[in-house]
Amino acid sequence: DTEVTQTPKHLVMGMTNKKSLKCEQHMGHRAMYWYKQKAKKPPELMFVYSYEKLSINESVPSRFSPECPNSSLLNLHLHALQPEDSALYLCASSQESDLETQYFGPGTRLLVL
């Protein structure tokens, strides 16, 4: 099983709302990632968690707050977003080694009004 699941599939939120994106994997992977993809652009890394600890933050604004409650779950908490934050948010996971494949979830399409 190489499945990464994400919920919700679509999300519309206002600039004053607080929402969360969820990601789950049951492959025993110890590294999990959040990527952001704007239309007609490649995915860009936001955060990396390794063994449930934040190891990379690519200078992401604080209105995005990641959380890794356990080795299978990854959340992205959203607060006071801007319309330019509208994008496809992709979660991925992999074994810890950098010689391993990253597997991606189907993504959450976020629209900020």
Added chain:
Amino acid sequence: GIQVEQSPPDLILQEGANSTLRCNFSDSVNNLQWFHQNPWGQLINLFYIPSGTKQNGRLSATTVATERYSLLYISSSQTTDSGVYFCAVLEYGNKLVFGAGTILRVKS
């Protein structure tokens, strides 16, 4: 940081035709992956290929690490092959850097 360039940026094929997509990278890598992003946004793993050649059905890939390029071959293309093909390499700490992608449209 590492630079990843893909060519061509766009490609239109008639169903049944063959094609070659190219990925050049600016530094040595030990992790290179090819992905297909379907129209719904799902990134599908095609190959993990830091070096050598692999085949999977109508798709095959070759990476020549010493010359810093990788090729993805699609044979007998089908309309379901349409989408965006990304090459991605590992920069550091599990950070994948993606190329800009090749948009493929296969016409019936």
